[in-house]
Structure formats: structure tokens, C-alpha cells
Amino acid sequence: DIALLTAAQFESGTLTGKTVFITAGPTREALDPVRYISNHSSGKMGYALAQAAAEAGAKVKLISGPVTLPPPARIETITVESAQEMLEASLQGLAHCDIFIAAAAVADYRPTAVSEHKIKKGSEEIMELHLVKNPDIVATVASMENKPFTVGFAAETRDVLKYAKDKLTRKNLDMIIANDVSRNDIGFNSDENAVTVVTHSGAETLPQTSKRKLATQLIDHIANQYTPLAR
Amino acid sequence: DIALLTAAQFESGTLTGKTVFITAGPTREALDPVRYISNHSSGKMGYALAQAAAEAGAKVKLISGPVTLPPPARIETITVESAQEMLEASLQGLAHCDIFIAAAAVADYRPTAVSEHKIKKGSEEIMELHLVKNPDIVATVASMENKPFTVGFAAETRDVLKYAKDKLTRKNLDMIIANDVSRNDIGFNSDENAVTVVTHSGAETLPQTSKRKLATQLIDHIANQYTPLAR
Numbered sequence: 001d002i003a004l005l006t007a008a009q010f011e012s013g014t015l016t017g018k019t020v021f022i023t024a025g026p027t028r029e030a031l032d033p034v035r036y037i038s039n040h041s042s043g044k045m046g047y048a049l050a051q052a053a054a055e056a057g058a059k060v061k062l063i064s065g066p067v068t069l070p071p072p073a074r075i076e077t078i079t080v081e082s083a084q085e086m087l088e089a090s091l092q093g094l095a096h097c098d099i100f101i102a103a104a105a106v107a108d109y110r111p112t113a114v115s116e117h118k119i120k121k122g123s124e125e126i127m128e129l130h131l132v133k134n135p136d137i138v139a140t141v142a143s144m145e146n147k148p149f150t151v152g153f154a155a156e157t158r159d160v161l162k163y164a165k166d167k168l169t170r171k172n173l174d175m176i177i178a179n180d181v182s183r184n185d186i187g188f189n190s191d192e193n194a195v196t197v198v199t200h201s202g203a204e205t206l207p208q209t210s211k212r213k214l215a216t217q218l219i220d221h222i223a224n225q226y227t228p229l230a231r
Numbered sequence: 232d233i234a235l236l237t238a239a240q241f242e243s244g245t246l247t248g249k250t251v252f253i254t255a256g257p258t259r260e261a262l263d264p265v266r267y268i269s270n271h272s273s274g275k276m277g278y279a280l281a282q283a284a285a286e287a288g289a290k291v292k293l294i295s296g297p298v299t300l301p302p303p304a305r306i307e308t309i310t311v312e313s314a315q316e317m318l319e320a321s322l323q324g325l326a327h328c329d330i331f332i333a334a335a336a337v338a339d340y341r342p343t344a345v346s347e348h349k350i351k352k353g354s355e356e357i358m359e360l361h362l363v364k365n366p367d368i369v370a371t372v373a374s375m376e377n378k379p380f381t382v383g384f385a386a387e388t389r390d391v392l393k394y395a396k397d398k399l400t401r402k403n404l405d406m407i408i409a410n411d412v413s414r415n416d417i418g419f420n421s422d423e424n425a426v427t428v429v430t431h432s433g434a435e436t437l438p439q440t441s442k443r444k445l446a447t448q449l450i451d452h453i454a455n456q457y458t459p460l461a462r
Contacts, residue, residue, distance in 0.1 A: 031268075033388055034336065034412055039266045068299045105265065108350075109358050117388045118412070127340050129360035157264055157348045181265060181349070 013057020014223035023104035025065035032115035043067030046103035048215035083134035102138035139171040157182035244288020245454035254335035256296035263346035274298035277334035279446035314365035333369035370402040388413035
């Protein structure tokens, strides 16, 4: 009986009964009605993780910045623009979240003031743009009293492992997925990736493969690390 | 005979034998390997103009910033990222260009220095970003001695006509296509647009329609204005 088989399969999923929040894509920080600061994140890794978590039986909420990917089938997807909007969507219902995966490339800074009208180009040859630090979404989540198992990403162009370990401790995370975005063949906008999974007990490098396959491996890692905590 | 009919049709095209350069989409100005400043231009208007110009018999070179549109069939398309790259591609072969249509939303400023490595988030709550003015592509083209018939766009959120007329004179353009990007139903990212065509002899408003249909009307306007100049 197919219905029973399917049900059984989901019963035995490594994340069955768990609620997973995943942020994905870039954020856009408006300068005025037409201009913004953003970054090259395609959202592919976060979307692949959402798919893999759902396949592992989890109830997934995908919180996505502006990307060109179609919203994944049968996954609750909330679209946001700015870091502030992404934080709000992340905190909404967080008490029910078991695992929080911060795959989005959140803009560190946003313009101090957003101009209501398009800023006219003046005659000035140079311009100073005043920026203010954005909320740190993953650190905010990890600072909560009953925090979910919190997974961060570290996209770096050098000293990848060093920065990842530092971030793990400093932000009170449970796991960091570190990758080297200085390589053109993997990472941002690429369909492939190679990462190092860093936890408080050590680091393991997963070889280069499709983001789809890597996502399944990462969800396995997360499920393995999550279970022993007996929350 | 279909081949002859097709040839005849092209012979009678309003832009047959003319070379048209069209810039489209946004530009991206890198802050570091992952971050950039950009804007909400989708490239739809520029791509529609390229299609309409080709249908009117012109040889078209489309110079496109990063967009998600597929490159149009049978049109030479050059993809660029920054304003500096777009300027270079615009000047290349400009001596053979009869009509230059600047539909791209070029970033007015770019970061003074591009960091080779990803800028680390410091502990600072605020940050100053130093920007320098980008080359003005349409003004550079219009300043050439044997300049092509040069068409600019004015995307404004207020006083649309006033700014458009000012831009026409100041930049030595032959035509400005002005639109109000403060409206959500038209303009950037929308499939529809409504514009006012401004020349040295007056202004005419074209009512809201699809960018596809509007492009055909605009190419007609451009061809009408271009011919009497007897270059």
C-alpha cells in the first residue's frame, strides 16, 4: 500500500516531527526607491537545504531574500527584502523551531536613512554613504534562552576555517558550514559547492559536489548532531 | 516567394541599414568579491527596444547589465557588470552607430576602492562608504563630434518632466524617454510602462501599455525623429 509506505518513510525520516527554519538568498538594503546594496548569493544552497530537510520529514519554513529561483513545492516560503524583514520573519514562531539554518547572505550594513525619493546625482565627484550595522540574525536566534539548534554559514575569501571557528564560538552557534567563496567553480551562483562542517567537537570537510547532494549530506550531519542533545 | 517578401519587408523597415546600440538593465558596482551596489532595473524595456529595433530592420548591439532575461534571438548581446564596462562596450564601434539608446539604469556612483577580499564586519555600529562618480555613458556618447542620434531615459520619482527637459539640454541628447518610477504598476520590474517622449521640439505622452508595444511605438518615434536630420 503506497500510502502506508509513504507514511512509514516519513515516520522514519531523520527529521520527522521537527520544525526547521531556513534563511536563503541575499538581502537588499534600499538606498532610495530604486537603488540598493546587495550581494551575489543565488539562494541555491538554502533552497536545496529546504528541499533536503523536507525530504527528511521536517516541517520547513523557508525565509528567502530576492532570488530568481521558483518557490519550492510544498514548502512554506516567506519572501523578504531587507535584513530587518528577514529577522522579523525568523523570530515569528521561533518558539516552535527545532533547527535554525542561516544560509542567507545577510547584508552586514544598511544605509542609515532610506531616501523617499530617488537621490539626484549631484555635481560632486565623490560621495559618502552612511551605513549602520544590520541586526545579526543568526546571533540573535542563538542568543535566545530556548534556542533552536543553530547552524550558521561562513562565506569567506581567506582563512576560512579560522574565521568559521571564531564565528561558532562568538555567536553561540551549534554548527558552522564554511565555504571559500574566492573560488569561482563553487559557492555563490554556482551549482556546486564544497564545504567544511565545523562544530564544537571538530571539523569535517565534504568534497565538492552538487548543492543538491551536498544539502542531503548536510541535513544528515545536522540531524546526527541534533539528536544527541535530547532537547 | 517568402524569401523575397521577407527581404522586401526588411528593405522597407523604418531602420533598415541603420546600426542601433542599446544599453539595458542595471549595472553592479562591486564593494568586494561578494557585495555590490545595484538597482531594480529588470532590463525589460531595453530588451523590448532591441527586439523592436531589429524588427524595424536595424542592426542592433544590445549592451546588457546583469538581468534574468534570456538573450534575445538574432541580436548581438554583450553582457557587462559595471558602468565602466558598459561605457567601454558602448564606445567600441561607436563610429558605426547611427542611434544610441541608453535604456540601462547605470549606477551613478561606485565604491572608490574595490576590496580584493571580503570586508570583515567590524565592531563598528556605523560605517562610511566612499563612493566616486561613475562615467556618464549617455553624456559621453552625446559629447562625441559625430555623435549618433542619442536617446536617454529619465527614471524619476517626482517632477518627471522638469528633470527630463533639464537632462535633455544638459547632456546634449536628441530625445529623452521619461517615466515615473514612483508608481508600482509601471516601470522597473513591471511588464507595463507609460512614458513621456521629450525632444527639443516638445513632449508627447504615450499611454500605459505593455513594454513590448511601447517599444514598437518608441522605435517609430525615434525613426521619425532620426530621419529628418539627414546625417
